[in-house]
Amino acid sequence: MQENDPYAELLRLCARGDEKAFERLYQLTSPKLFSVCLKLMKTRHAAEDVLQDGFIKIWNNAASFNPERASAMTWMATVVRNRGLDVLRSRKSRPQEVETEYEGLDFASSDLSPGEMAGISLSASRVQECMKALQEKQRKSILMAYYYGYTHEEIAARLAAPLGTVKAWVRRGVERLRKCLE
Amino acid sequence: MxxxxxxxxxxxxxxxxxxxxxxxxxxxxxxxxxxxxxxxxxxxxxxxxxxxxxxxxxxxVPEAEPPVRVWNNIRQAIAQDAGAATGRERQGAGWLGWLRRPAFWQTTTAILAVALGLKTLLPLVADPMPTLAYISVLEGEGDKPMAVTMGDRKRRVVSVRLMEKPKLAGEHVLELWAIKSPDSKPVRVGIVPPDRKTTHLRLSEQEWKKMKGAKQFAITFEPKNRAESEEPTGPIMYKGKCIDFI
Structure with a gap:
């Protein structure tokens, strides 16, 4: 819903079968989306697979992108992240080998420099502001789930908190977020 | 509750x-x-x-550059899907090259021609062999073939080839549905942009399963920006019986 959505026009061209526009879109957006995949999937191999499947889906479904409902970047992140979650949640267990370590959540919580602010959408800064308004444990739990794909159990282990408490942090955090983002 | x-x-x-x-x-x-x-x-x-x-x-998130091979794989997958060796001729390239194979041609197109009354031969060019699961010729007014739909089980791709550009009023798109029986709810397969000659809809495993047992495919005209819905709102414009190879 950005007024100047830099990628919406490229997506529109993709829907018409313009492969040059698709290549440009990939060049511009894949570094962010690959980073999302790396955090979520934990291994480079799985992250590459998810990025690849996600972009093929973006190409095939470009016609279903509706610029009135979300920005192009949000739509693409949805496609890629959904693919990643499908893979993660269909696994019986997490892979033992983890190549991408937990890197904390500073990137999502720290104040952005004016240069960085210019590079992100209004929707992104709005959700970031609402995240900051949450209690620390609520925020941490939600960000761990969102960026690292952690389940309630994994968050409980990392934060050394009882499972029921973590579930309540997530539930209440989500409720506060909903009100803040209304 | x-x-x-x-x-x-x-x-x-x-x-x-x-x-x-x-x-x-x-x-x-x-x-x-x-x-x-x-x-x-x-x-x-x-x-x-x-x-x-x-x-x-x-x-x-901070940016992380993906290795070049990811783009190469994507490009290759898309070129294969489009059946376009040059990669640029997505629209012009055909996707029924496998019909050229003599045995397949003789059997399947004979079935098609008889069962579906298809009299027009389709443009034929080279393409890798798909694992054919569904094939259907969708007819419009006056039993005129308007679109051909094929399901490739191996890649879970449903391809739709429009025989001519549909005449749409205002901002509309085509939406493809699989129909299992006259009483059952149509299963949404995906959006078919009217400007594209060929569209490839890649389905998830779940989506593919939902389509299983389709007896007919149908295309409705839907408003372009309507919320994604599991039910058609527009009338059926093209439809055709489906041969199921599963």
């Missing part, structure tokens, strides 16, 4: 939608919610709202 009614409570399904998008809804609960999402547009809508709220957070 119990059973199905539980999910009519907005507070409950909105909270579940948020946890579905976050990823904290897991196991059987996640699968159950996915089934509900497929059946109920209001639940799907709640999920979309949360996706729009949370997924801008993807912009906040």
């Amino acid at each position: 119990s059973g199905v009614k539980r999910y009519q409570n907005p507070e409950l399904y909105e909270a579940l939608a948020a946890e579905y998008v976050l990823g904290t809804l897991t196991g059987a609960a996640r699968r159950r919610f996915e089934r509900l999402m497929a059946e109920r547009p209001y639940i799907r809508h709640a999920v979309e709202i949360w996706e729009q709220k949370l997924n801008p957070m993807a912009e906040l």
